[in-house]
Amino acid sequence: MADGNITKDVMYEAVSPDDFESMLNLDRYGSRSTAFDRIISATHDHFWDPLDKKYIDFDEPFDMENQAIMPEELVPALQTKYVSEALSDPKERIRFINQQALRSFSSILHGEQGALNLSASLCHVLYDQGAQEYAANQTREEARHVTAFAKYIKARWGRPAKCSPVLQTLLVEIIGSPEVYKKIVGMQMLVEGLAMGAFATFFQKMHDPLGRKLMQLVMTDEAFHHKFGKIWADRTVPHLTPEEHAVIEDWAAHCFQTLLFNLVAPHEQRDLYEEFGLDPDRVVAEFAEIATDDARREDMKEATNIFRVLIKTLLNAGIISDRTRAFYGMYVDMEELKGEGDTMVGDAIAEDGIAYLKTINFRDHGAGLKIAAE
Numbered sequence: 411m412a413d414g415n416i417t418k419d420v421m422y423e424a425v426s427p428d429d430f431e432s433m434l435n436l437d438r439y440g441s442r443s444t445a446f447d448r449i450i451s452a453t454h455d456h457f458w459d460p461l462d463k464k465y466i467d468f469d470e471p472f473d474m475e476n477q478a479i480m481p482e483e484l485v486p487a488l489q490t491k492y493v494s495e496a497l498s499d500p501k502e503r504i505r506f507i508n509q510q511a512l513r514s515f516s517s518i519l520h521g522e523q524g525a526l527n528l529s530a531s532l533c534h535v536l537y538d539q540g541a542q543e544y545a546a547n548q549t550r551e552e553a554r555h556v557t558a559f560a561k562y563i564k565a566r567w568g569r570p571a572k573c574s575p576v577l578q579t580l581l582v583e584i585i586g587s588p589e590v591y592k593k594i595v596g597m598q599m600l601v602e603g604l605a606m607g608a609f610a611t612f613f614q615k616m617h618d619p620l621g622r623k624l625m626q627l628v629m630t631d632e633a634f635h636h637k638f639g640k641i642w643a644d645r646t647v648p649h650l651t652p653e654e655h656a657v658i659e660d661w662a663a664h665c666f667q668t669l670l671f672n673l674v675a676p677h678e679q680r681d682l683y684e685e686f687g688l689d690p691d692r693v694v695a696e697f698a699e700i701a702t703d704d705a706r707r708e709d710m711k712e713a714t715n716i717f718r719v720l721i722k723t724l725l726n727a728g729i730i731s732d733r734t735r736a737f738y739g740m741y742v743d744m745e746e747l748k749g750e751g752d753t754m755v756g757d758a759i760a761e762d763g764i765a766y767l768k769t770i771n772f773r774d775h776g777a778g779l780k781i782a783a784e
């Protein structure tokens with residue numbers, strides 16, 4: 411049954427995606443793991459609805475023409491002398507920042523769609539009822555993220571930008587893969603970790619209050635998704651054979667490298683530079699000059715740096731061994747990272763968000779349960 415899944419705990423046992431018959435096994439109904447019950451129950455505490463103005467109002471205005479939606483420091487191309495000097499007109503500069511932000515939020519939207527389909531795909535392969543209910547619950551939460559980011563992009567820009575080929579390839583690979591470890595390492599540990607880091611940065615730095623609110627609401631859910639990956643690692647990594655460990659470690663390094671070098675790469679944005687009358691070759695060349703490994707390492711010192719978060723996640727999960735330690739060591743001081751413990755960036759923001767949601771969700775407690783008719 412386990413084939414290439416590298417299953418070390420019965421609750422992660424999996425069947426092939428088209429094997430529904432196994433789900434009808436009578437013994438299966440009687441044994442349900444309880445490891446995820448608290449995460450599943452917590453969904454009621456941090457419930458929110460992107461269609462209900464009580465939680466978030468996508469009609470809140472923002473002057474996109476005269477105000478940058480995020481600070482310049484979040485736009486790597488503007489750190490080059492060429493782009494910074496070429497875009498000296500204040501309005502044009504704001505338009506450039508806001509178009510760059512559209513790319514970022516579109517990537518997040520496509521990532522959320524990926525998370526929705528990925529967790530739905532876990533429902534088809536996970537054999538344990540508890541793990542399956544967890545995946546179904548995550549699917550439901552990812553669905554509201556897709557709704558929320560689609561509404562935000564519609565309100566501010568009208569229409570999302572296309573998914574980058576690199577992100578698309580990674581999402582297609584993990585959604586279609588039958589192996590549970592590929593799905594969990596790729597999505598719950600890396601893409602979700604990346605998302606937590608990105609949301610924390612946007613929450614702290616965005617100029618648009620609606621955007622900041624959206625980040626916090628989404629983080630109240632994402633913090634739990636990341637925990638699912640951590641529980642998997644805790645129950646799997648210590649029991650791996652050296653060969654299995656190498657397979658998982660290599661897969662994690664592959665995903666990390668894909669995300670690091672390509673997701674925000676300037677060559678994916680050539681059409682954007684052209685739209686602003688810039689020479690894409692020159693932007694790419696100047697960007698390469700400033701994006702040296704030293705510069706990346708310096709950037710990663712900031713706690714919310716998204717890639718630092720990923721390395722910390724892999725390190726704490728025991729996935730990084732001496733085989734790949736030097737590879738990650740190019741970007742961060744591994745000893746320093748280890749000394750920081752396992753507090754996840756964004757957890758504090760998510761906790762504040764959950765406390766806020768509880769005041770909304772339980773304000774009318776006792777008023778009687780209403781069941782929507784449609």
Ligand SMILES: [Fe+2]
Nearest residue numbers: 522525552555
């Ligand atoms: Fe999500």
Ligand SMILES: [Fe+2]
Nearest residue numbers: 525602632635
């Ligand atoms: Fe998620």
